[in-house]
Amino acid sequence: xxxxxxxxxxxxxxxxxxxxxxxxxxxxxxxxxxxxxxxxxxxxxxxxxxxxxxxxxxxxxxxxxxxxxxxxxxxxxxxxxxxxxxxxxxxxxxxxxxxxxxxxxxxxxxxxxxxxxxxxxxxxxxxxxxxxxxxxxxxxxxxxxxxxxxxxxxxxxxxxxxxxxxxxxxxxxxxxxxxxxxxxxxxxxxxxxxxxxxxxxxxxxxxxxxxxxxxxxxxxxxxxxxxxxxxxxxxxxxxxxxxxxxxxxxxxxxxxxxxxxxxxxxxxxxxxxxxxxxxxxxxxxxxxxxxxxxxxxxxxxxxxxxxxxxxxxxxxxxxxxxxxxxxxxxxxxxxxxxxxxxxxxxxxxxxxxxxxxxxxxxxxxxxxxxxxxxxxxxxxxxxxxxxx
Amino acid sequence: xxxxxxxxxxxxxxxxxxxxxxxxxxxxxxxxxxxxxxxxxxxxxxxxxxxxxxxxxxxxxxxxxxxxxxxxxxxxxxxxxxxxxxxxxxxxxxxxxxxxxxxxxxxxxxxxxxxxxxxxxxxxxxxxxxxxxxxxxxxxxxxxxxxxxxxxxxxxxxxxxxxxxxxxxxxxxxxxxxxxxxxxxxxxxxxxxxxxxxxxxxxxxxxxxxxxxxxxxxxxxxxxxxxxxxxxxxxxxxxxxxxxxxxxxxxxxxxxxxxxxxxxxxxxxxxxxxxxxxxxxxxxxxxxxxxxxxxxxxxxxxxxxxxxxxxxxxxxxxxxxxxxxxxxxxxxxxxxxxxxxxxxxxxxxxxxxxxxxxxxxxxxxxxxxxxxxxxxxxxxxxxxxxxx
Numbered sequence: 160x161x162x163x164x165x166x167x168x169x170x171x172x173x174x175x176x177x178x179x180x181x182x183x184x185x186x187x188x189x190x191x192x193x194x195x196x197x198x199x200x201x202x203x204x205x206x207x208x209x210x211x212x213x214x215x216x217x218x219x220x221x222x223x224x225x226x227x228x229x230x231x232x233x234x235x236x237x238x239x240x241x242x243x244x245x246x247x248x249x250x251x252x253x254x255x256x257x258x259x260x261x262x263x264x265x266x267x268x269x270x271x272x273x274x275x276x277x278x279x280x281x282x283x284x285x286x287x288x289x290x291x292x293x294x295x296x297x298x299x300x301x302x303x304x305x306x307x308x309x310x311x312x313x314x315x316x317x318x319x320x321x322x323x324x325x326x327x328x329x330x331x332x333x334x335x336x337x338x339x340x341x342x343x344x345x346x347x348x349x350x351x352x353x354x355x356x357x358x359x360x361x362x363x364x365x366x367x368x369x370x371x372x373x374x375x376x377x378x379x380x381x382x383x384x385x386x387x388x389x390x391x392x393x394x395x396x397x398x399x400x401x402x403x404x405x406x407x408x409x410x411x412x413x414x415x416x417x418x419x420x421x422x423x424x425x426x427x428x429x430x431x432x433x434x435x436x437x438x439x440x441x442x443x444x445x446x447x448x449x450x451x452x453x454x455x456x457x458x459x460x461x462x463x464x465x466x467x468x469x470x471x472x473x474x475x476x477x478x479x480x481x482x483x484x485x486x487x488x489x490x491x492x493x494x495x496x497x498x499x500x501x502x503x504x505x506x507x508x509x510x511x512x513x514x515x516x517x518x519x520x521x522x523x524x525x526x527x528x529x530x531x532x533x534x535x536x537x538x539x540x541x542x543x544x545x546x547x
Numbered sequence: 548x549x550x551x552x553x554x555x556x557x558x559x560x561x562x563x564x565x566x567x568x569x570x571x572x573x574x575x576x577x578x579x580x581x582x583x584x585x586x587x588x589x590x591x592x593x594x595x596x597x598x599x600x601x602x603x604x605x606x607x608x609x610x611x612x613x614x615x616x617x618x619x620x621x622x623x624x625x626x627x628x629x630x631x632x633x634x635x636x637x638x639x640x641x642x643x644x645x646x647x648x649x650x651x652x653x654x655x656x657x658x659x660x661x662x663x664x665x666x667x668x669x670x671x672x673x674x675x676x677x678x679x680x681x682x683x684x685x686x687x688x689x690x691x692x693x694x695x696x697x698x699x700x701x702x703x704x705x706x707x708x709x710x711x712x713x714x715x716x717x718x719x720x721x722x723x724x725x726x727x728x729x730x731x732x733x734x735x736x737x738x739x740x741x742x743x744x745x746x747x748x749x750x751x752x753x754x755x756x757x758x759x760x761x762x763x764x765x766x767x768x769x770x771x772x773x774x775x776x777x778x779x780x781x782x783x784x785x786x787x788x789x790x791x792x793x794x795x796x797x798x799x800x801x802x803x804x805x806x807x808x809x810x811x812x813x814x815x816x817x818x819x820x821x822x823x824x825x826x827x828x829x830x831x832x833x834x835x836x837x838x839x840x841x842x843x844x845x846x847x848x849x850x851x852x853x854x855x856x857x858x859x860x861x862x863x864x865x866x867x868x869x870x871x872x873x874x875x876x877x878x879x880x881x882x883x884x885x886x887x888x889x890x891x892x893x894x895x896x897x898x899x900x901x902x903x904x905x906x907x908x909x910x911x912x913x914x915x916x917x918x919x920x921x922x923x924x925x926x927x928x929x930x931x932x933x934x935x
Contacts, residue, residue, distance in 0.1 A: 162586060170579040170586065170785075178573045181789075185566045185754070191558040194868065195854065196861040198550060198558065229617035229756070232774040232784030244661070262774030262783060269773050273632070361785065366573070368617070368787020383771065385657050386620040386650030395650060396620030397558075397749065399756020399790060401569075466583065473584040480582065 167515040209407025231338035231359035234372035241380040250300035285447035286315035308337035313446035314455035323352030365409030369402040425453040462544035555903040597795025619726035619747035622760035629768040638688035673835035674703035696725035701834035702843035711740030753797030813841040850932035
């Protein structure tokens with residue numbers, strides 16, 4: 160059975176040219192970039208080329224501002240813990256929002272165990288932070304603000320540039336988790352004005368297990384991994400060279416094809432929104448109508464359980480997500496959905512559909528047809544649902 | 548020019564079967580093991596199989612005791628910082644040795660900036676720690692002992708079992724950096740009696756940028772990466788699945804071929820030691836004559852500069868290392884060589900030769916022939932060398 164993948168945010172197959180570059184590296188460029196001989200030189204050269212490609216993707220003016228990591232999660236941990244520890248003498252207060260990814264939330268929870276304090280600002284019904292709330296939350300002990308670029312559950316994008324103006328004025332380090340934005344939509348670190356920006360290769364059809372952290376020159380941050388002087392002394396450890404080479408190729412492809420990809424997924428998303436009421440009733444679409452990722456649609460369907468729908472769709476060869484895969488304890492409702500005001504039960508009935516470039520309108524039709532069947536079946540056994 | 552690789556400790560080409568497994572994963576198993584659909588299930592299954600293979604390699608009784616990481620360096624940082632932070636309420640003192648890898652040294656230096664205290668025990672002229680010194684260094688504030696299994700510069704192996712008896716009696720967590728041992732020589736975590744053991748995939752012909760940390764069940768340790776619940780809640784972040792699959796295949800091959808590989812490299816090492824005086828005079832062999840890695844030979848040649856020899860050998864297509872590639876500032880002498888009593892100048896004239904299964908006796912002959920030429924050239928211009 161050919162699987163219709165409508166869960167691109169969980170995993171993307173690496174592009175054919177990414178695969179080719181990685182295979183070539185495994186076969187012919189397996190050296191250690193730190194070695195002082197020819198095998199090492201070749202590896203170091205490939206590492207440099209990948210760094211330039213990735214820098215170009217986010218318009219970083221200096222390739223050495225890119226630190227390759229093993230995941231978006233590592234980048235986020237590095238940014239948050241690295242700044243908190245480096246700036247411990249200056250203060251112990253961090254500002255964030257209520258709808259951040261678990262990598263942010265749990266890094267902050269860890270820091271709280273080390274006597275840091277955290278203020279988390281609310282979001283509106285569309286999941287947007289109000290920059291004024293950030294300004295108000297900042298104290299003379301604040302050392303870091305961390306606000307995500309786009310949300311991985313509802314797709315809402317934040318007013319990063321406006322927040323950066325505030326942090327710049329108050330001379331506070333600003334990190335944004337852009338794991339679900341970089342490579343999907345234009346991200347320009349200079350225009351955004353951020354000091355730190357986390358991203359991941361698989362988001363834009365690079366390999367999984369490879370990430371990046373943009374560290375603006377002069378930003379005070381400790382490494383998370385101490386040891387050798389790799390990554391301009393910001394991240395020790397022998398590099399995942401094949402993976403990094405793959406990320407570089409994926410970055411080049413994202414630069415080249417971004418406009419076309421955006422228009423393709425946006426068209427599918429619009430079609431899905433338009434067709435939805437013909438198949439399902441009693442649902443909400445989550446996230447901001449304008450400031451949202453073009454490839455993601457979050458929908459809360461009443462009187463059903465999202466996890467059950469995921470399994471029923473899977474039976475028919477369609478992959479979607481509840482986006483709670485990363486969260487501990489499946490019975491918890493999403494903190495993001497509760498934060499935008501969804502009821503607990505509606506949050507449980509939420510599905511996230513994320514498109515990739517290989518999806519077609521036929522995929523949407525098949526998805527809605529199977530979804531309708533699944534929802535009807537589940538509602539028949541739901542004690543809350545009464546047919547009119 | 549075909550390169551003769553005598554620097555296997557810096558990088559190994561992944562085995563053909565490792566390459567094949569990784570290519571297959573890139574093409575057909577690119578899912579996210581946390582996803583709840585078929586694509587995710589397939590990924591999760593492969594992850595489980597790799598974990599079992601790696602557990603078998605180090606005789607861990609429970610595959611869930613294996614935490615996949617992005618490098619030996621990450622494993623070491625995780626072990627040391629993770630235990631120090633988790634046990635901060637119990638104490639702030641750590642015991643180590645003078646000849647540990649930079650990942651250990653610098654993790655400890657980082658902890659010193661956070662008010663931890665470190666006692667570093669000396670080694671003898673062969674680089675061996677005396678377990679009595681460990682026992683004496685332990686105080687009622689000691690929370691961790693970290694002693695390497697084998698040294699990456701001189702190959703000396705430590706009396707880990709004896710040290711483990713001491714730490715077990717005093718109920719102190721014991722970590723060993725076994726990055727250069729696992730997959731090369733038999734390593735059995737149960738026999739060793741350690742709580743934590745770091746290792747890396749590339750040491751045994753797996754991909755680089757993949758590592759592992761053995762965490763004995765019940766060991767108190769914080770994650771280094773917080774976020775999702777991957778790796779049994781010990782290491783968040785989407786997995787480098789292709790890399791981990793490659794590491795699993797490499798582990799199976801290491802189990803199967805270890806005896807043969809040891810006998811092959813040991814034979815080459817013995818031959819090299821025997822032939823050396825026919826080509827070069829005035830040198831020392833570093834490390835323990837009995838307790839040493841079978842694939843590594845460290846030699847300090849008087850009146851020359853190791854880095855120059857590395858470059859001259861490279862010109863002739865032979866890769867060797869000074870093993871200072873990981874250290875900051877090339878003008879520093881190796882702390883390992885100084886610790887075993889080498890003079891500064893002799894430390895500078897040190898080369899590390901590490902063998903792999905593809906090396907032959909012809910490689911040794913070519914190496915020694917070119918080395919003799921290089922050493923003669925360098926000594927001619929050395930102000931310290933006087934021909935007799």
